[in-house]
Every structure is written in C-alpha cells, then in structure tokens.
Amino acid sequence: MEDYKQYLAQKILTEDWVVTYRFLSRALRVHVNTAKEMLYDFYKWQNDKRPDTLRATYMIYGTKKILVRQDEDVEMANPQASEAIDAPFSDIVPTYSLSLVSQEQLQESLSKYSKVASIHIYSLAPHSLKDLQILTDMARQAFKLPTTDDKVYGTIANPNAWKRERRGGTIPASSPLEPKIEVNTPVKQEVKPTAKPAAKEEPKINSKPAVPSVPTKTPTSTAPLKRQGSSGISQMFAKATMKPKKPATKATDSPTTSASASGAEDNKNSGAMSDDGEDDTQPVVDVKHEDGNARQARRDRQAELRRMMEESDEEEGSEKSVDNPEDDPMDEEPPPPDAEPELEPEPKVEEPAEVVSSTSGGRRKGRRRVVRKKQVMDENGYLVTIQEQGWESFSEDDTPAPLPKIKQQQQTVKSETTAKLKKGAAKEAGQGNIMSFFSKK
C-alpha cells in the first residue's frame, strides 16, 4: 500500500517530475479515482513532514454562482457579446464549470462556485507551476504509456464500440511493392540465371559495406545491369582492375579490392545512374593508355571473379530456392541441387558483358572503365584522374568506339534472349531513374 508513496517520492522529489493522476494510474495500474486519492494522501503525508515541499493542482467541478458568471461574461466578451446579453437571444442554460487551479488559487476559485460537485487533486509537483500548460506534456506522457486494459483505469467502457476488420494490413500492403520489382526483373530478362542475382539485389542494397558479401555483390550487378543497360558487370570489373592497376598484379587479393571496387560501383549506381549517355562519349578518350600488362591482369582478375561467382551462386542458389521460390515464375529454383549445368550459364551470361572486354578487345572495357572514371572523379579524385590518363592512350587503338559498342551489345543481347534486347533498347532510350522524368521539363 505504501508503494505508491515511494513511487511518488521517487518521481516527484527525486526526479522532479510533475505527476498527474492519470499518469499515476497508468504507471501503477490502478483506477484513476484511487490514483487521485493516492496523490492526496502523499501530498498530505509529505507536507506534514516538510511543509511546502509539494505543490498541488486541483480539479473542481460544479456550478458557479450566477452573478460571477455574468461578470465573467462581460470581462471576456467583446462588445458584441455584451450586446447579446442585453438582448436575451438565448435561453439561459445550466452551466457546469470544470476548473483546474493551482493550490494558491484554490480558495478563490472555490468561492466562485455556488455548488461544488467534485474536487480532487489533479497533479503534484515539487514546485508551483507557473504555467499550467506544462501539464499537457504530462498528459502526453500518460498517453504514451502502454495501456493494456482500460477497465483498470476507470475509463467508461462502451460495449457497442466496434472496429472494422482491416483487410490486408499496411505492412503486407506496402511490402509487396519491393518483391514485385524482383519478380519483374527475372520475367523481363527471361534469362534464367540472372533471376537469382536479381533476387539478391535487395540484400545487396541493404548490406553494401560488408566485405564478405563481395561475391554476392558481384553477381547482383547483373540486376542493376538491366536498369543501367548492360554495362553494370563489366563496369565493375573495370573498376576492380583499375584499382589494382597500380599494384598491377593484384589479381589474387581480390576479396578486398573487388569489395572496394564494387562499393565504388554501388556509389556510382546511386549517384550517376542518369548519366548513361555520357558513358559513350567519354570512354573514347579515356581508354587509350591501357597496355598489355594491364589487360592481362584484368583478364586474370575476371577469371578469378567468375570462378568466385560460380561458387557463390551455387551457395546462393540453394539458399534462394528456400527463401523465395515464388519470386520466380520459371521454376529454375527446384533444380539447384544439380545446379551445375544451370548455374554455368550464369557466368556465361555475364561473360558476354565481360566478353566485351576479353574477346572483342579492350574497346568495351575501355568504355566501361570510363564509366568508372566518372565515378572516381565524382568522389575525390586527384590520383584517380591520373589513372584515367593512362587509359586514354589505350583507346586510340579502338577509336571507333561508340558504334561498335552498341553493336556488340546487341549481339550479346541477342545471344542471350530477346528480352534482354528490350533491356538494351530501354537503356538507350534512357530508361532508368524515374526522377529523370520529373526533372527539368
């Protein structure tokens, strides 16, 4: 029974809170009327021990004296209202007054009432409240306390209250939107293997910086592939190679470098997506300086990465089949156990994107590297800029860049599926960020 005194002493005297009866009833899970009495009891007990340590506010309810009420009316009212009193437009009706007053004003307020029906302590505070509006903060506190069972607190129950049943809550309603994207990508691409990477896209976005996820990231870039136009993967390789460029033979330390590279690419994705058009123009200049060494290193790296991707895809593939089989309309998922043949194609699919770099010469790679260059420049780059120059010299070999690039792209696209063609076309049409639609027009 004395618990509440302890609680109140703690809250009011120690923590300097203003405690209202509502807050107390929520905090101690007691009826509001009991809480009101507790406040009074504590108030009396404490002030008997040490006078004036507590200041109370009171709530009074009743009828005010009629004379007083008229006075008030005149005071409060503008000239118009006093006219209204002269001409009795309105019936006089009983008026009940609910007052919240501090203890200093209590007697004065009580004297205004002709009949007080009810009085209780509204709040206790360690000091007198200059502005009663402070109590609104307390009211909000009480509102925030978890209220499980209103019956305890004495809120008037209403057995007739009813809520409608929510069909499809908000969460399920909104979440389908994200999965939808995933579902669509595989459908559009109609390339079996890419479906998985596409599905992985989301996790990737969430967990960019994680180093171990590098393999995951690399395959995922096939999904961005679709949105950026098929440059994604090879861009990544380009970057990856660029970073090691200085150390030249870094092919083996792939995990970290590729991580940073892919991280960089991620940035690029978010930042420079709408710049597709520029990719074609700049590369011409940039790709020049590549030399045989670099190319060799790059190829090694790509091979390495591809191997890693295959491995990770096998793992991921089996996971995927468990995770979201519905995502994929075409049942590639069931076979994962014997996935080898099926998974094989994936690297191949990517290969064309890379093949660009490996088979048909540095042209494409060069271009892509250029893409990456942009990014590097965006971020900070002095040193990076120097690297760009090195690439430029290489591009001289393949100066006729822009046209062949498109052709090759189309070839690869055809070799994959017609759907990819769409993708490529879309890319050229500038498909991509919806923001570009709303921007300057």
Place this chain on the structure above:
Amino acid sequence: MSQLDEIEGNLLRKPTGEAQDALKRTASEYKPLHSFKLDREKSYQQQFADMYFLRLTKVKPAVERRAAEAWRNTIIGDEPAKKVERVLDIRQGELCWVSGTVYMDMALKPSILEDVSNDRWISAPMSNNKYYADDGSDAVTLEDESGRIRLVGSLLKGVILVTGCIVAVMGTENINGELEVIDLKFPDLPPQPERWAVSKTPTTKGKGHDKKIKDEDEDEEMTDVHQPRGSGGKIAIVSGLEFSSQDASHALELDLLLEYLLGEALDPTVQREISQINRLIIAGNSISLEERQPIGTDPTEKKKDQKKYGYDSSAYNALPSQLFDEFLSTLLPTIPVTLLPGAQDPANTSYPQQPIHPAMFSLSRAYTAPPASTETGWFDTVTNPWEGEIDGWRVLATGGQNIDDIFKYVGSNDRLGMMEATCRWRCSAPTAPDTLWAYPFQDDDPFVMHSCPHLYLVGGQPEFGTKTIKGEDGQVVRLIAVPCFAATKEIVLVDTETLDVSKVQITTG
C-alpha cells in the same frame, strides 16, 4: 479548507481501497441520412442557375399556400389582395402579392459578374467582412424566372433577408417601379417527422444481429418501448477544437476535455453522469488554420528543392491532424464520434463539404466504416451540413458556414435569429451558391429543408446560444449555436429525452 468537507465528490482523502464501479456508457441510437452526399463522379460543367430554379419550384408551393391563407381575405382600401403569378405581372398601383427569390443587391458583396467583367479569374479568398452597409444603399429585390422588382418599405428593416431565400410579399408597385411591401411571409417550418421516424428498426451495427431481432420484436409490440431505450442519454457537441502545432494556448483544455469525456476526471458520481454522454458530435474546425498559412507562404524560395513528384512536403504540417487523431483514437473506444468538417478542415471548400477522408486519421481509421459499405461507422466522418437521426430525433448540423455567411448580409448579431430564419425559409444555406460557395446541383437542391429537424446545431459560432422555436403545425425545434472551443472552452450537452441543453465550461489557472 473547511468548505471542502461539504463537497460530496471529495476525493481529497486517503485511498479507501473500495472497488470502483465499472461504468458503461449508454447506447446511442444513430442513423445518418446521406442527404448531402455528393456522387464520387461529380461534374462541374453545369450552371448554378438551376439551383435557384429548383429551390423556387420546391419552396414556392409552400410559401404560396401560406400566403394565400394569410392574405385570402385581405382588403386594403376596398381593394382585395390579388395573387400574381409572376413578378412581371405586377401592375402599378394594384394591391397584389407575389412569391419569388430574394436577391440582395449590395455594393460590398462579391459579384461574379464584376469579377468576370474586370477579367479577374482567380477567386478572391473568402473574407469575414460584412456585405451589409449601414447607409441604406443595399437593395432588396425579389425575382423569379420572369424578372426582378425592388422591394421597399419599413417592414423590410425588421426581418432578416438574404439572397436565395424564398418569400411571398404583398404590396403595391409605386411610381418608381418599386414594390411597397405591406406584408411578407416565409414558407415557415417544414413538416416535422415524428421521433424515431427513420430509425424505428435500430441499425446499431452489423454485428448485433441478435439484438436487432429483439428490438424488432419490441417494435411490433409497442412503439413506446423505445423511449426508455435512450433514456438519460446525452449528446456532447463541440466545435472549433482547433488542434494546432504552434498555438498551445488551449492544449490543456483539450486534455481536460478528453479526460472529462473519457470519464477519468472527477469523482464517481460525476463520472456516472458523464457515462450518459453517448455521442460526441464535432461540428467543424477541428484543425487550426492559422499555422497553415505561414508555412504555406514562407518557404516559397526553398520550395523547388523539396518538391518531389510534384508534392511539396514542406507546405504541409501533419502535426495538428496527428494530435487530432490521437485525441479521437483515445476517445473512440468509449464514445462514438460524428465528425463534420468545417471551413478550416481538410475537406473541400464548397458546400456541402464532403466527409474528411479517414486516411487523415491513421489511428482512428479502424473505427470508421469500411469503404464502400453501407454500414455506419463508429467513427462517422460525415458531410457538412449533415442530417441524421440521433436517439430518434431528427438532427440537422452544420459547421457554421451557412450562418456565418448570412451574418454578413445583416446588421444584427443574432445568430440564433439567423438559424431560426433558415428554418422558416426552409433553406439551410440560402446564400449558396451566391456568396457561399457550393456545388452546382442540377437535379436537387439539398439545402431545401424537406423535414423540420428537432435539433438544429450550428458549429463555429462566436458564442453559445440556444432557444426553442415553434411552428404553426406544432413543430418544435431546438436551436443551438455551438461556440468555438478554442475561444470559449465550452462544450454543449443535450439531453436526448428532453432536448434540454446544458454546457460545460473548462477553465484553467
């Protein structure tokens, strides 16, 4: 504190440890009529003239019947008062009576013709200025489809007349072509339905089937059984809560109001009284307008950056509506709420305002009726004006724009008189569509009162007022001008048996 001992509901005592009664709220019998609901697919192509035509054809028979009764045997100076069908048929010097629509020609009144002729195509914001000019330059004219005649006479000074109301006047045309008015008749109160006219079969809710059947049985046996059903109930009416994110001057009063309505404040005796309040009607202006203007206008320069998909998030401050939502969601488990929009609320501007969309209330939304269902929600966001039956009484409630607009036409400050006038005109919003923006109704003028309410509430008024008016056929209407809570801190309680009114004022400090 010797005085304190005399107070019955004194909780200044040691905790008694008594078990507290669990109070239950009395049930509310509630049946909204969707008189002012607009179609979802509404067209704005049509002209406004149809509204006046519809109104005239609907109200004219009533006013003519009344005028004919009153003036049947009227003979002034050996000349009997003769009925004239059209305004144009009035002959100079002949004593006659005619009915038509009043049009007020006022210099200060906004005029669409003037706007068009001056090539102003952006409508000016509605102002609170009066149209009424005290210098006598305002002209009262009576018109119908045939023509228009100016009304003169001292009689006109004593009555409230606004554009759009339908009256019958008796008089003679003078040499200036004006009608000297000797007498004037309103259509007066429309027929009043019996109590429980609509909600004979209680439609409390979809789930209460068993209860429904029981009540229907009662219906067959005796209709009077209904009387005790709602007995002792009270309706709480509040207007102008004006939740605000900046102006916290009445935030504490709002909290106290909430605690009062929840039945948590005060002592068990008063709490029992409060438990009789079985419905809360919020008559407009729940959200404060003041702060929206500065926020909307200030950051015009920054706007460009923050616009996304054409939506300027900086121009909207969600806090007031969130506070309002919290307020409602706390109340709703214990009391049903009928919410009318007002001039400041997030609904359409033109009359009749359509319900505030439940999406505004993410917490309270669950209590609304499911979309596209015919059920009545526990939390009912309704039109303004709104008509319905509460505990058997026909209730007409508005957010106050109709009276505020009439107020601009007249010199008096008698809001209740204006409310009474709208009843006697049989038109709840006569100044629509002239100065009160309204939807261009084509087939029906819903502002015409077909049936007389028992209870007529108008929100957003500067001060509280109530009175009872009586009609010739025994109609009794309780008029209540509901004051703005933010300004007066008053709420109105209406007894659902006697329609007696009381009010509760909340003071702090």
